[in-house]
Amino acid sequence: MRTTLGAVAIVTVALLAACAGLLGVIRHGLVGSAERTALTRAEAVAAVTGSGRLVDRLAVPEGEDSLLQVVTDDGRILAASHNLAARGPVASFEPADGHEAAARGLDLALRSDPQPHPFRIVAVRATTAEGSGVTVYAATSLETARYTQDLLLRSMVWGIPPLLLLVAAVTWRSTGRALRPVEAIRAEVAEITERDLGRRVPVPASRDEVARLSLTVNSTLDRLEESMDRQRRFVADASHELRNPIAALRAHVEVGIAHPRLLHGGELLDDVIRVQQLADDLLLLARLDAGQSPERSALDLRDLVRDTVARRPEGRVPVSVSVSVSVSVSVSVESTGPALIHGNRGQLARVLDNLLDNAQRHAREAVVVTVDAGPAGVLLEVRDDGAGVPEADRERIFTRFTRLDASRSRDAGGTGLGLAIARDIATAHGGTLGAGPGPGGRFALRLPADSSM
Structure with a gap:
């Protein structure tokens, strides 16, 4: 109108x-x-x-x-x-x-x-x-x-109203035809609920703004459906992962109540630590998914690596290997050139900790961390002399709650969230994290350099 x-x-x-x-x-x-x-x-x-x-x-x-x-x-x-x-x-x-x-x-x-x-x-x-x-x-x-002037004026008086009616009719019809797809989009979106995210709005054949609007709405619905599916899987996986340590805690508590002498405080503490670690990981993932951006500052990745490795106790995570003896894992740091970046120190330290935990869990004798800075950015690599990651699984290991083999069991391994958290943090900092070819395990973190420093 x-x-x-x-x-x-x-x-x-x-x-x-x-x-x-x-x-x-x-x-x-x-x-x-x-x-x-x-x-x-x-x-x-x-x-x-x-x-x-x-x-x-x-x-x-x-x-x-x-x-x-x-x-x-x-x-x-x-x-x-x-x-x-x-x-x-x-x-x-x-x-x-x-x-x-x-x-x-x-x-x-x-x-x-x-x-x-x-x-x-x-x-x-x-x-x-x-x-x-x-x-x-x-x-x-x-x-x-x-x-002549009067004749022309009379002609206009009688001719203009029909012309205006024609303009109104044409405008009404053409505008209605242009808005009809929009109304169809509105009606379809109004019927879509969180339980029916598979529906999509109709895309008109015309290559105009309405068609682009339909494509944008469908793309948004695709992302929303993917996010909802990811959230459902995350909740289901988290519930599944929490069930075992909570059940173990309950069993220990019940045994302690019934037979106080049989209660093993060390096992109870391990279960509590595991539940706490899993809760911390889930909370961090929830914050990353929500897009929370903690305060960032300029820092040198070399110093961060040195400080992180220095505060880690040796043998903090036990290592299981295929041989008959256990070996300790040594960690060394190699650094070449300046490595200036802009990021959150705590989150980047968490990435390195997770990568080192994973490397120590699978290394035989050595874990090497290298930091290299170049025109394309800063590269941090964590290498171990373990069996490495098969090429077919180099992307799957970054999926939440993913463990590749029996050596990554719940007793010897982590929560299955460390690498997923590391990649999410890297992505939030504008970088990438991936697993590379061997020999041994190799993880490469690439971050953009801080041009202001």
Whole structure:
């Protein structure tokens, strides 16, 4: 409705302006034509006056659309057309000094009609054969101009309303057709619920803004459905992971209540620590999924690596290997060049801790951390001399709650969230984290360099 009213209003203003302009142009043209006709006749009479051949009765075309009159300076009529016989001067103005003629519009009442009629009258100065000055007045009727103007105005009055109705109908129909897909999109989106995210809005065949809107809405629904599926899987996996340590805690508590002497505090503490670690990981993942951005600052990744490795106790995580003896894992740091980045120190330290935990869990004798800075950014690599990650599983290991083999059991391994957390943190910092080819295990973290430092 607003579009239709707006279009009609604009067209109305445009038509009225065009009509006013057209009427003005037509009137100006007709008045100019009448003035030129009168001037031509006045100049012809002036020439006759100067030659001494002026007669009392001046000839004009039949009818009363032309007037002629020759008036002396003292107001006497020397000659006039038949329609001005026995009438005083029709005008009293004269051309200004330096001008040959002057023109004005006058309303004159003629002998056959007492009602005044519009004329365009021209005054031209002339000199008689005797040398006396006279003024020749020639007038042409503007009745034709007025009739033409009235006819055009009546045509517009009767023609504009149907044209406006046509504009309104076309605008209403075209706008309705353009908005019909939008209404279909609105209706479809209104029926989509969180339990029915598989539905999509219709995409019109036209390649216009509405089609792009439909594609954008469908893309948004795809992301929303993916997010909801991911959330459901996350809740289901978290519930499954929490069930075992909570059940173990309950069993220990029940045993402690029934048989206090059989209660093993160490096992109970391990279960509590595992539940706490899992809760911390779930809370961090929830914050990362919510897009929370902690405070960031400029830091040197070399210093962060040195500090993180220095505070880690040796053998913090037991290592199980396929041989008959257990081996300890040594951690060394190699650094080349400056490694200036912009990020959150705590979260990046968490990434390194998770990578080191994973490497220590699978290494035989050594874990090496290297930091290298270049034009493309900063590269941090954590390598171990373990079996490495099969090529088919190098992406799957970053899925939450993923464990590849029996060596990554719940007793010897982590929660299955460490690598997923590390990749989410890397992505939040504008970087990437991936597993590379061997020998051994290799994880590469790439971060953009801080250009402000």
